[in-house]
Amino acid sequence: MILKVAFCLLLLALFALPPFLSSYWLDVICRTGIAIIGAMGLNLLTGSTGQISLGNAAFLAVGGYATAALAGRFELPFFAVIPLAGLIAALIGMLFGIPSLRLRGLYLAMATLAAHFIVAFVATHWESVTGGVNGISVPAPKLASYELDDDRKLFYLIYPLAILLLLFARNLARTRPGRAFVAIRDQDLAAEVSGIDVYRYKLLAFGLSSFYAGVAGSLLAYQARLISPENYPISLAIDYLGMIIIGGLGSVLGTVLGATFITLLPELLRLASSAAASHYPGLVELFASLKMGVFGLVIILFLVFEPHGMAARIKSFQRRWS
Amino acid sequence: MEFFLQLTLNGLVVGGIYALVALGFVIIFKSSGVLNFAQGEFLMLGAYVSLTIMSAFNVPFWAAFALTLLFSVVLGLLLERVVLRPMLGQPAISVIMVTLGLSSVLKAVVQGFWGTDTRPMPAVFRTDPVMLGPLPVSRGYLWSLGCVVVLLVLLNLFFRRTRVGLAMRATASSQQVASSMGISVRHVVALAWVIAAAVSAAGGMLLGAMRGGADGSLAFYGLKVIPVVILGGLDSITGAIAGGLIIGVLENLSGGYLDPLLGGGVKDVAPFVALVVILMIKPHGLFGGSHARRA
Numbered sequence: 001m002i003l004k005v006a007f008c009l010l011l012l013a014l015f016a017l018p019p020f021l022s023s024y025w026l027d028v029i030c031r032t033g034i035a036i037i038g039a040m041g042l043n044l045l046t047g048s049t050g051q052i053s054l055g056n057a058a059f060l061a062v063g064g065y066a067t068a069a070l071a072g073r074f075e076l077p078f079f080a081v082i083p084l085a086g087l088i089a090a091l092i093g094m095l096f097g098i099p100s101l102r103l104r105g106l107y108l109a110m111a112t113l114a115a116h117f118i119v120a121f122v123a124t125h126w127e128s129v130t131g132g133v134n135g136i137s138v139p140a141p142k143l144a145s146y147e148l149d150d151d152r153k154l155f156y157l158i159y160p161l162a163i164l165l166l167l168f169a170r171n172l173a174r175t176r177p178g179r180a181f182v183a184i185r186d187q188d189l190a191a192e193v194s195g196i197d198v199y200r201y202k203l204l205a206f207g208l209s210s211f212y213a214g215v216a217g218s219l220l221a222y223q224a225r226l227i228s229p230e231n232y233p234i235s236l237a238i239d240y241l242g243m244i245i246i247g248g249l250g251s252v253l254g255t256v257l258g259a260t261f262i263t264l265l266p267e268l269l270r271l272a273s274s275a276a277a278s279h280y281p282g283l284v285e286l287f288a289s290l291k292m293g294v295f296g297l298v299i300i301l302f303l304v305f306e307p308h309g310m311a312a313r314i315k316s317f318q319r320r321w322s
Numbered sequence: 323m324e325f326f327l328q329l330t331l332n333g334l335v336v337g338g339i340y341a342l343v344a345l346g347f348v349i350i351f352k353s354s355g356v357l358n359f360a361q362g363e364f365l366m367l368g369a370y371v372s373l374t375i376m377s378a379f380n381v382p383f384w385a386a387f388a389l390t391l392l393f394s395v396v397l398g399l400l401l402e403r404v405v406l407r408p409m410l411g412q413p414a415i416s417v418i419m420v421t422l423g424l425s426s427v428l429k430a431v432v433q434g435f436w437g438t439d440t441r442p443m444p445a446v447f448r449t450d451p452v453m454l455g456p457l458p459v460s461r462g463y464l465w466s467l468g469c470v471v472v473l474l475v476l477l478n479l480f481f482r483r484t485r486v487g488l489a490m491r492a493t494a495s496s497q498q499v500a501s502s503m504g505i506s507v508r509h510v511v512a513l514a515w516v517i518a519a520a521v522s523a524a525g526g527m528l529l530g531a532m533r534g535g536a537d538g539s540l541a542f543y544g545l546k547v548i549p550v551v552i553l554g555g556l557d558s559i560t561g562a563i564a565g566g567l568i569i570g571v572l573e574n575l576s577g578g579y580l581d582p583l584l585g586g587g588v589k590d591v592a593p594f595v596a597l598v599v600i601l602m603i604k605p606h607g608l609f610g611g612s613h614a615r616r617a
Contacts, residue, residue, distance in 0.1 A: 052415055099601040106357065106414060110548050111601055114594035121591040125584060234545070238422050245419050289433035296426025303420050304408045 041212020055112030063217025089214025135228025248309030337570020346518030362544015368523025555610020
């Protein structure tokens, strides 16, 4: 009870926050909300169903380019664009999911790796739709004549949507598909014997995860206003896997914590390295490598010492104090 | 016709390198069931370490080659002991994630030490080409192909003719039986990482010598071996070699003929298109066992 009240107060505080934030922190917070959506989808796939996708960056890109086309060319309003972008990402995802999910094992990881490079290739070459390497601009999300043209307004689009999608993911765990996902993760043979159509549910989980990624990609495109292939490197897909590993596989709370942590990590490193730059002037040049190294190290340390992620830490903390 | 032959030959040379790296990938998969996504970083590290040894100590390429192999052996042992061993018994996803984390760390280390610009490698081969019939072929290519063949033959002898090689094959076919026969599975896994690190480093050095330098793009070879091992069959060493050569030739031919039509970059995407096609029509690859079962 106390927890629930505290949680609601926290949410209220979050929603009261934007007017007081600088544009820098608003940008970070909006990107965090988007990362939470993308990571939640991936966690449904990896945490609940036990399949790995290296295609999250690709599906973010599909969602982004779909948004550019639907909002730019066809001038659709955002409440139509965002779900459509998710659906298109899910459909493209299926193209790669169908051949690989028929198989037992981690073939999805490889098929989605292929998806990543194929999508990147198409994004660079299909210039009439994607703008090629120069990228394409995305109009601000519009509702009638009202434009959500800065992060302060976008915040109120991103966070309600994120909360909705998190609730959906949490409730899904209590439904037949949700339980089927977990059964497949734990022992696919046993799941099959219990009458679960393993292929269908794996495909469903992957479709859902690509849908979430597409929605996140759509929001990301709306926020960035200009997207090009270099916004979607393979390291972005790995970042997303890192979020759910660090946060906690299969946990909604973990998704939020992990996505927040991985989005804030480079910002904190940037602050730290610019503070230290007066003593070590070389540090700023090394920033990209520093970020990558710290990211890798954090993942390895978590996997070795806390394989259940931050969520498990918090749960055990909670148990001890309640 | 000459264009075709040239492309095919280039493909075989690069394919040989793919074969080496894929071999490392397959050996790790067979001995411990781990997909190692840090394979490309081993390759990149090999190229950088060898060029540093060559310029710092002014030694010939073969000496740097040997020293770098030694370095990779130590690196493989160290990583297996410190990073992979604690992951024994963890779910496959966690172990794969560890190799992804490892690849980030290794990339960062390389960038920290050597920066992000291309590092030139001292000239290793004479630059005048050899004439194979009408076809001019660079010496580096021939040397590289030769080295790959020698390494593959040596490894094959190791697996077929030595007790340790037998232990590795036994472990690959069943960890449980192998360990009940007194084989130390832990040692076999450690050895697999050592071999994988060493063959990848060898590939990296040959690539560096052929290109005349090393840069961050070398790490991409680690991802390109994924189509190779899928084509060959994840658990087949013969498959890794055949797959490497086929993918090497395929990407060069498709790059050579389709790049003008599609506007570049075909070479890097063709292996991945092949990957999806293979998963559709022959998911266990050319030489793979029956492990790729339908779900």
